[in-house]
């Protein structure tokens with residue numbers, strides 16, 4: 159299944175469903191058909207969510223390639239802010255009273271947005287960064303804040319306003335946690351409808367994990383092992399758990415490390431680790447500044463690389479940060495199937511319209527037909543996955559459906575090596591898988607499993623047809 163053609167197909171077919179439902183929508187319905195079509199063709203919305211100080215704004219800066227979001231070691235972000243591609247660079251501040259002000263944006267979002275945070279609904283930063291081509295990112299105030307204004311702002315932006323149909327909600331979530339998610343975090347994730355379809359968890363502050371760089375084990379290795387454990391503890395919630403150091407990524411990706419910094423780092427090579435630990439606790443301003451750039455991990459392990467200059471350190475920091483694995487997950491799980499994720503949201507909104515409408519049966523007739531449309535079969539696969547996640551998130555069918563919905567080609571969907579598979583091999587594998595599904599369906603013990611096998615059977619049947 160060719161990814162781009164498939165994606166275009168889904169968007170076009172769902173747009174046609176919106177057109178078909180439009181005449182049956184109550185007049186003045188919110189959202190209107192136009193809003194649904196805009197949402198379908200708009201960029202994917204990714205929200206960063208996590209506790210105060212989890213490193214959300216720092217990671218955002220790394221992803222945008224610019225130190226645009228203020229960060230701080232004490233609670234910092236108080237206004238939920240969307241970062242979206244746009245020029246000229248500016249920030250729109252939307253008040254709780256609905257009024258809007260717009261100011262030019264230089265490199266960094268000002269700490270003061272011109273009104274008290276309590277009077278602000280949210281802000282939108284328009285940034286001409288090519289890294290925001292594929293998606294928008296929403297930075298949120300941290301969970302667990304003592305500040306009720308911040309908590310309310312996060313709930314508004316992630317859950318939508320109370321009267322909202324959910325259309326404005328983010329499509330997907332990057333959930334940052336620095337150890338084990340606490341009860342309030344997992345509760346909030348379930349309130350958000352987080353599942354492995356729309357959520358990736360990040361184990362943040364990987365460079366300080368465990369006892370940190372002066373402990374007996376490398377924190378990055380410990381973080382990687384912990385991330386793997388977390389993945390098995392959160393089978394329904396997160397599609398992946400990726401260890402990341404936002405700080406190392408931010409410094410590397412925003413190009414903030416200078417030759418002077420590299421030289422200062424290289425000059426520390428004469429100290430052993432005990433001396434370094436003492437020096438770091440001594441309040442030395444220059445050392446604190448360096449630690450603010452590369453963390454204690456970067457100071458201890460970056461010294462040897464620093465002899466080769468700032469470019470080498472930057473490269474090393476990017477590599478150690480784990481950001482490329484984060485980007486890979488964003489690409490694989492979110493961007494590549496962005497039309498599918500948006501289409502899913504539009505169909506949910508249409509179902510809500512149908513529920514509240516006098517033309518319920520006509521609207522549901524149209525929606526029922528989408529079930530049988532081969533072009534929209536990937537949506538049915540996602541629904542089957544949803545059902546299985548509710549039934550038993552540890553069931554092997556969850557992994558199987560997840561892999562299927564993430565596969566870009568027919569060969570991949572059949573578990574074949576893309577390069578090696580010719581048409582005959584694909585046909586043989588599809589037939590075998592198809593027959594296997596029929597057998598399994600006959601002995602399925604729950605409605606969710608039966609639906610999963612039915613949907614898989616159809617998937618393999620469709621895979622018999624050449625692209």
Ligand SMILES: Nc1nc2c(ncn2[C@@H]2O[C@H](COP(=O)(O)OP(=O)(O)OP(=O)(O)O)[C@@H](O)[C@H]2O)c(=O)[nH]1
Nearest residue numbers: 211212213214215216230234235300363403404405
């Ligand atoms: N060592 C280390 N420090 C980090 C990392 N990520 C963020 N920090 C630091 O942790 C502090 C908090 O980071 P922020 O990005 O402001 O955290 P936040 O989640 O946006 O916090 P709130 O906006 O208050 O919710 C800052 O001092 C960052 O420099 C990391 O991966 N490693």
Ligand SMILES: [Mg+2]
Nearest residue numbers: 214215234235
């Ligand atoms: Mg923040």
